Amino acid sequence: MTTKLILTHDVAHLGEAGEVVEVKDGYARNYLVPRKLATPWTKGAQRQIDQMAEARRKRAIASLDQAQTARAWLADNVITVTASAGANGRLFGAVTTAVLADAVKEAGGPAIDRRKIEVIPPIKSTGRHSASVRLHTDVVAPLEVNVVAAR
The missing domain is CATH 3.10.430.100 (Ribosomal protein L9, C-terminal domain)
Structure with a gap:
């Protein structure tokens, strides 16, 4: 079984903060969620992630120069x-x-x-x-x- 999660921090070989990923239940339950690296995916959380992604895109150009x-x-x-x-x-x-x-x-x-x-x-x-x-x-x-x- 797999679980849909939203990453709250960058996780090596998995994704960056704000991405929606699907991982195995045990990896989510035993590693990502307890360490607060991810939160469970919901429709409300997805709307919030979309807003954060838009703000991140606006900052991305400046951060690339930096x-x-x-x-x-x-x-x-x-x-x-x-x-x-x-x-x-x-x-x-x-x-x-x-x-x-x-x-x-x-x-x-x-x-x-x-x-x-x-x-x-x-x-x-x-x-x-x-x-x-x-x-x-x-x-x-x-x-x-x-x-x-x-x-």
């Missing part, structure tokens, strides 16, 4: 992150997306939602690494990260 500006900034700058590491350069833990988002903001860059940053493979050693940031549906920016051991 996303392209942010992509240019991220492509031109290398973000330095300090993390505790052992003698061989291996980190105690990993550099998280929240740490990367804070580092970009501290470096004078645009405010980035940590959920939009994708780090594959995880950053677990010092040195230069790369990640990507989905700033807009059409704009993906590269993010160069230099991890330095804390002394």
Whole structure:
């Protein structure tokens, strides 16, 4: 059986906030709804979503320009992150997306939602690494990260 839901937040590999999706009952009941990532679909909720989508379309042009500006900034700058590491350069833990988002903001860059940053493979050693940031549906920016051991 499947359930119709309205996403309240962006969900990777499923959709963006405001989209109506059909998912299996267990996924909806055990994951999406308890975490408040989605709400059940109703006709009244659909009308509200349509109004929000219209407002979002009006803002989309400005956000695309902002996303392209942010992509240019991220492509031109290398973000330095300090993390505790052992003698061989291996980190105690990993550099998280929240740490990367804070580092970009501290470096004078645009405010980035940590959920939009994708780090594959995880950053677990010092040195230069790369990640990507989905700033807009059409704009993906590269993010160069230099991890330095804390002394």
